[in-house]
Amino acid sequence: MSLLRSLCLLLLVAAFGAQGQVTVEKPAIELTVEQEARLAELLPDLRCLVCQNESLAESRAPLALDLKYEVRSLVAQGKSATEIKHYLTDRYGDFVLFRPPFDPRTWLLWIGPFALVLLGLLVLVRQIRSTRRAAVRAATTAKPADPAALKKLLDE
Amino acid sequence: MRYAIPLVVLGVLLTFFAVGLRHDPRILPSPLIGKAAPAFSLPVLEFPQPEATATPPLKSNADFLGKPLLVNFFASWCAGCQVEHPFLMSLAKAGAVTIVGVDYKDADADVRQWLGSRGNPYAPVLADLDGRTGIDWGVYGVPETFVISASGQVLHKHVGALTPEAWERDIKPLLAAAP
Structure with a gap:
């Protein structure tokens, strides 16, 4: 796992360059205990698109952090797990889900x-x-x- | 006859392997193809740099309707963008298509220097500082290039540096077919 992670980091550095990417400070989103639990349940099911075998819960790739923030704000807005998954699949396709949907x-x-x-x-x-x-x-x-x-x- | 079934099974397996090995798992199909381009409203990066106090004008989808375009997500910190930059320049010089650049999570000064020294193929450059527009467009690694029809539909997405081969094979026919 640690080998995988370091390989992934290496790839990230190659893909994004060690310097340069801007991170905008975003306001922290406060969640209730119940919302935190829902978020914790949801994140492992979502794939980091940069490090494809990591979930959003594990990944520290910049895009994963951005997506985690989006998911967090959706949870704060009271969106259901299905709605949040729809939000992501509308943009990134079923690949973002570790468990693909059952359809034709x-x-x-x-x-x-x-x-x-x-x-x-x-x-x-x-x-x-x-x-x-x-x-x-x-x-x-x-x-x-x-x-x-x-x-x-x-x-x- | 005895070997017919194993041979057929082997054939099927080999076909799967052949297809699977050619498939690059880092290139994901976009669910946006055939749909209206996701809404955006982004500040224009103006050249030359305006007074620090001036608020840059915003551009949104409606400003680009009426002609097909390439929407190219790029950044000065991205290696693949350096690779495709000369080709984008040649497209812009030939007037082949309008290229809208979306500068993804990039510092203003960095991109100005980058485009200043290499040339600017974009008309115009829009700044997606926090990457929100990138998320709405399903961008997971710059550079990514979208082909947008005159009516604002997503026709095609190219992931990675745009090559002359990909342009000739995937994009040029689309632009020629779309009015």
Whole structure:
């Protein structure tokens, strides 16, 4: 994790340059205890778009800090988690969510693995059935051995 | 026949890998394509620098309707912006398209020096000091370039330095098709 983080920081420095980016001081937003809890619950589900495997809760990328501030102010305005996620997906797309929504474009993603397991099971069951059937068929249709041929084999 | 199914599965897997490996995970599709450009109202960075007391005029979406444009989010501190800058200059010189520059989270003095020494391809430069407009436009790393139609719709988004190849392939046809 620490390696990942330092790599990410390195990337950030490369992308944004070590100096230069202006940070505007914004007024602090006071939240109630209940709002803080909602914010804490929401942030880990949101992706930092600069360090793509970090959530907004973890990331210290400038954009992540900006987005965290936006989310904080939306929470302060009393917006619901769904509304806040909409605010972000309207701008950044579903990628900003760590848990993609269940809709026609993501059916394959959500159902695919289960469908594959089911398919595998079906193939397995068919395979087992057909070998068993073949064994049964072989046992019932086997011709009694020809005594003359047997004797010939034993004599050899 | 015996190998038909494994071969088909292998083929499908290889196709997925081939597509997946070509896909750059840092380039995200924009949900804004086909929609009206997000509203903005930003101060114009005037050249030469006006009196410190003068408030700069604001420009918003309505000021740019009527002709297609590129909206280029850039900053003097951004490496990719240095890379694409000469190409933007050549586009501006050829009069190929109007380029509106949005200076993202940048100090006034820095961008003035940057454009002063390299040339200014933008008409005009707007200053997004706190990055709020960037958020509304879904900008996650400058430079990013949006193609906006004459009626103010987002037609295309290019992430990263704009290259002549991307211009010829993705943007020029769009501008030619859009009245």
